[in-house]
Amino acid sequence: MTICPYCDHRNIPGADVCERCAHSLTSFHPPTPTTDVERSLLRDRIRVLDPRSPIVVEPCTTVRHVLRTMVDYKIGCVLVVRDSQLLGIFSEKDALRKLNDAARELGDRPISDFMTAQPETLDLDAKIAFAVQRMDLGGYRHIPIVDESQHATGVISVRDILRYLTERMTVA
Amino acid sequence: MELRLDLDDELVQHVYSAESLRVDAGCSVRDVLRLMKERDRGCALVCRDGKLDGIFTERDALRLMATAQDLDQSIEAVMAASPVSVRLGDTVAQAIRKMSEGGYRRLPVVNDDGEPLGVLKASGILHFFVEHLRNVVYTLPPQPHQVMQEREGA
Numbered sequence: 001m002t003i004c005p006y007c008d009h010r011n012i013p014g015a016d017v018c019e020r021c022a023h024s025l026t027s028f029h030p031p032t033p034t035t036d037v038e039r040s041l042l043r044d045r046i047r048v049l050d051p052r053s054p055i056v057v058e059p060c061t062t063v064r065h066v067l068r069t070m071v072d073y074k075i076g077c078v079l080v081v082r083d084s085q086l087l088g089i090f091s092e093k094d095a096l097r098k099l100n101d102a103a104r105e106l107g108d109r110p111i112s113d114f115m116t117a118q119p120e121t122l123d124l125d126a127k128i129a130f131a132v133q134r135m136d137l138g139g140y141r142h143i144p145i146v147d148e149s150q151h152a153t154g155v156i157s158v159r160d161i162l163r164y165l166t167e168r169m170t171v172a
Numbered sequence: 173m174e175l176r177l178d179l180d181d182e183l184v185q186h187v188y189s190a191e192s193l194r195v196d197a198g199c200s201v202r203d204v205l206r207l208m209k210e211r212d213r214g215c216a217l218v219c220r221d222g223k224l225d226g227i228f229t230e231r232d233a234l235r236l237m238a239t240a241q242d243l244d245q246s247i248e249a250v251m252a253a254s255p256v257s258v259r260l261g262d263t264v265a266q267a268i269r270k271m272s273e274g275g276y277r278r279l280p281v282v283n284d285d286g287e288p289l290g291v292l293k294a295s296g297i298l299h300f301f302v303e304h305l306r307n308v309v310y311t312l313p314p315q316p317h318q319v320m321q322e323r324e325g326a
Binding site: 096163 | 214268297308
């Protein structure tokens with residue numbers, strides 16, 4: 001049994017890369033946390049952020065309906081799901097980039113034409129360090145949370161991460 | 173070892189982004205939407221006579237799109253007027269407080285004369301934190317769970 005230093009996945013002995021996170025198991029240089037907050041990032045799981053339930057829509061839902069939903073629920077993104085499988089995410093940024101001043105004309109089109117397909121996801125047991133890295137390097141503002149069957153169970157936002165870090169990195 | 177940032181000592185001037193989109197109050201909503209897309213900006217600082225008059229964000233854009241409003245009206249009719257703003261010498265702690273109290277993800281940065289200097293973004297504050305966490309955050313594998321995907325809108 002080789003336990004992945006990053007995600008703690010239990011791999012079969014002799015595996016070269018972690019089956020779950022694709023990190024090398026042979027030549028890794030594990031990060032060495034030197035501070036309390038660094039240790040927290042490698043210890044705490046997404047679970048502690050208590051991700052809010054996602055608002056989900058079907059791929060055939062119209063653009064008009066999705067925009068309304070985002071305004072009514074005061075949310076920055078919806079998850080696009082079919083048969084409880086996550087297909088994509090549609091955010092304020094997608095609206096600005098892909099609909100822009102043509103939103104009215106595109107109102108009857110299905111949201112699947114404009115979503116960001118196959119978004120990067122994390123699961124509840126992923127270490128918070130991963131979420132921090134994705135948000136900062138990847139520039140994501142929202143990350144869908146999925147279970148083992150790839151069912152979308154939640155969303156975390158850059159604000160959740162900021163709150164977590166502010167609580168731990170600042171003088172009380 | 174403890175790592176504690178004293179956010180009461182850290183200043184907005186080290187965290188904000190000077191690259192911002194500035195538009196005139198008389199600009200049409202349509203022009204502003206197009207500029208935000210072209211320049212890849214999440215907000216526009218609306219100015220009159222060189223001073224900050226309002227802010228128009230992605231969120232405002234979404235609301236306009238959802239209600240199919242007239243895009244040929246001027247941006248000043250739909251912007252948030254006299255927005256909550258910060259100054260270069262304000263502390264990061266004060267800025268975070270303003271953001272969380274108002275639910276803002278972006279705050280305009282202005283000088284003493286009310287001229288816009290840039291934008292302080294939640295993602296900028298996150299990056300500022302991460303700079304202090306390089307040790308663990310940047311040494312993680314680049315792709316944890318599955319194949320790379322488009323990052324566009326997420």
